Amino acid sequence: MRIWIVLLALLGLGLAQPLRWNGQPEYRAIPGASTAAGAALDRSYTLVYPAQGTPRGTIVFVPGFLGGATNFDALARRLVLAAPGWSVWAWDRRANGLEDRRGFTTADPWAYYQNYKLPDFPFLKDWGLRVHLEDLERVIDQARSGGPVVLAGHSLGASLASLFALYRGEKISGLVLLDGAPRLVPLSREQYLGGSEGSFGRLAGLNELLEGKAPPYINAFGLNPVGFAQAEAQAFMTAQNPQADAPPGWAPFRASRLAAALYRVDERYALSPVFAVSVGQSTGREGINLLSFVVGSLIYTIRGPRGGRVEWRDNGEATDPMEFIGMYASPTTGFSEWFFPYRLSLDISAYDVAMPELKPRPLPFQVLALGAGRGLLPQEGSFRSVGETFPSTRTDIRILPNLTHLDILTSRHGDAVGPIAAYLLGVGR
Incomplete structure (x- = not known):
């Protein structure tokens, strides 16, 4: 023993x-x-x-x-x-x-950057x-x-x-x-x-x-700057309440804020290796992203939830998902x-x-x-x-x-x- x-x-x-x-x-x-x-x-x-x-x-x-x-x-x-x-x-x-x-500093950062000129x-x-x-x-x-x-x-x-x-x-x-x-x-x-x-x-x-x-x-x-601003707004709101429902426009399927924010950057789903990080995996139904054949590597896409909504799970990969979201969500510098x-x-x-x-x-x-x-x-x-x-x-x-x-x-x-x-x-x- x-x-x-x-x-x-x-x-x-x-x-x-x-x-x-x-x-x-x-x-x-x-x-x-x-x-x-x-x-x-x-x-x-x-x-x-x-x-x-x-x-x-x-x-x-x-x-x-x-x-x-x-x-x-x-x-x-x-x-x-x-x-x-x-x-x-x-x-x-x-x-x-x-x-x-x-x-x-507003109540709804996502809404603010939807109208970003x-x-x-x-x-x-x-x-x-x-x-x-x-x-x-x-x-x-x-x-x-x-x-x-x-x-x-x-x-x-x-x-x-x-x-x-x-x-x-x-x-x-x-x-x-x-x-x-x-x-x-x-x-x-x-x-x-x-x-x-x-x-x-x-x-x-x-x-x-x-x-x-x-x-x-x-x-x-x-x-583009609008996309970057919106991504940081998503992370900022996710850090405040990761398990809340993602607002409309965050993802093309029903998901938690955490899943909607991370599936765009996780290496399993991200098309560009420059922005890829290994932070876990979604619980959604997956398919092959056809654009992955253009970039020469197998990339998956999420077709929708298996249950009520798509969730995100930390499966012990290199980067901690909540620590990553915290880094991505600063009101001072992003x-x-x-x-x-x-x-x-x-x-x-x-x-x-x-x-x-x-x-x-x-x-x-x-x-x-x-x-x-x-x-x-x-x-x-x-x-x-x-x-x-x-x-x-x-x-x-x-x-x-x-x-x-x-x-x-x-x-x-x-x-x-x-x-x-x-x-x-x-x-x-």
Whole structure:
């Protein structure tokens, strides 16, 4: 009997979630590069998770494509305890200042964003790579007052963090890449300026953007600010009452708020791997999503409830569904960047054209690269551009199995926390 007690205890330790800091992070505005938008909008933001113990330094996290600072909430709360003395700054790019978040203070946020009018924001066409690198430099300059700074990026944020290492690498003491690399979607000079044809249609180039012939923010393929606002409204209301009936319009079938909010992002049902997270499974009747044959992977759809309504069950997958909903539901800063500047996506994909002064260079510190086994970069070879961008630089590449692209940030077991904490321990030594 004693051996079974020991084995059960060990199993419990293995399944236990890492400790989480339960305080309230500070949301801080930091002046940025000057543009035609004016001083009120020329600033970016950080969610600051304070160091626990004697301060040693700061790790600054950069979100990916369409991502916001709360992408990193689960990771940050575990990391400040796993890496004593290190504070975590989760960055919100300047476009987060354009979001109308007043709907979250109303009685019905969903109704508020049903009537959300899209503004023009013409100055967004100027918010490209150079502006964002200057913003990030100001953030890092403030963070350096508390010791060395390590820069970490997820997905396209890993590309942006890598480009900062080319731009002002002397100001950082480490670089961490989370399921992302310097070049994810490269564009030629011709494609950058004149546009390109993709799998889902044509993508405008810089010339069309500057001439006002293309939206200045991402507004294509079903991705747009209205959709992002409504998704956050759903999460916000779900966190308040997850088992309530989902209002009309949330899903094409009767469902709980939790099921209606999560089936769009769970990897079993999500068409795009960029937005996929493993948070459980619905109880609804399933079928094959025919569009999945276009994207080359088997994706399911929900046809309707087996009983009174579709429910959601936590089956122990990588990410805790209620913790994920909590991250996605902040009245201050959200999981998404609603007005992601189209110029920034172009510039990152053709950075050698947008900023030709950014040249490959060796770094004086080791780069930590973590891939997600079911994400964008599931193999060591997927990080090939790291060696091309940072020649003669030591690189520690690890693949975290059974994680999606978002699980690497939101995993309930903190799979990425240990490697990052160990990396921070070696900074400055």
